[in-house]
Amino acid sequence: MLPVKQTLNKAEVKRLDKVSAPDNSSDVTKHLPDDIPVALRDTPSVAPTTVDRSMLRAGLITLGAIAIAAGVLVAVQFQRSQQTQSDNTAIPEGIVSRIAANSAQSPASASPTPAPTASVNTDAMLGHFRYAEASQGVLGSIAADGSIKLRKAAAKAYQEMQSAAQQEGVSLVPLSGFRTLTEQDYLFFGKKAERGQVAAERAKVSAPPGYSEHHTGYALDIGDGAVPATNLSPDFENTPAFKWLKANAPFHSFELSFPKNNKQGVSYEPWHWRFVGDRASLETFYKARGKK
Ligand SMILES: [Zn+2]
Secondary structure, three states, X not given: OHHHHHHOOHHHHHHHHHHHOOOOOOHXXXXXXXXXXXXXXXXXXXXXXXXXXXXXXXXXXXXXHHHHHHHHHXXXXXXXXXXXXXXXXXXXXXXXXXXXXXXXXOHHHHOOOOOOOOOEEXXXXXXXXXXXXXXXXXXXXXXXXXXXXXXXXXXXXXXXXXXXXXXXXXXXXXXXXXXXXXXXXXXXXXXXXXXXXXXXXXXXXXXXXXXXXXXXXXXXXXXEOOOHHHXXXXXXXXXXXXXXXXXHHHHHOEEEOOOOOOXXXXXXXXXXXXXXXXXXXXXXXXXXXHHO
């Protein structure tokens, strides 16, 4: 405040002191910093010189309180509408069992159009989170024969990572990338039936349809071309490919989804990696987890 006072003549300073001295407004106002120099403050056009500063400040505080209250209201409404939206886009539990019984017709893939950023529901089932299925249009191939796909950004990053590994004599081989609900349906229910597993047991090694990171187009399973016997096996962690990935994957924006003793309770999957190199992928895997 000193520089301001220096530019004012003595009479003005006295007047200001007079005005501000009997400031008996609440304690709150006293602690508010005077960021705007008195001489520069906007004063109402109506009789600016007669406005009491404490009244002005009280008015500003009231306005501030109203703004905060309005903000809270808007936030609550927004959250409610988000809740309703995610409820609407969620895959009804019934559909999960229906595709089990009738996977050939794939009713689920005809249902909700996935949001462009692969919206994530906060619901978890048997340790897996629910993910929207990426549409074919956003996918790019990472295998020479076009059989394995990831979202374009993830595909580009994966190919760069694979080349970098190759330059160091390490052979990364993509085993599985994007999967449809129907494909995941077979992996969960088909294999479960073949092996006589109960749902909870199956969920430790495979996500139920609708709940696989593979639906997002950001996740893939990687093998070591030199040691194919370790494909999709915990032994993969002893391969040069895994050791290389552990040291280098973060530089290419890939991370292990299910490390040892993960909070989700999913079995350790050293071969399963996910891309987290852009906002959409980060939101897909992390935004909804805050509520967990
Ligand atoms: Zn996987």
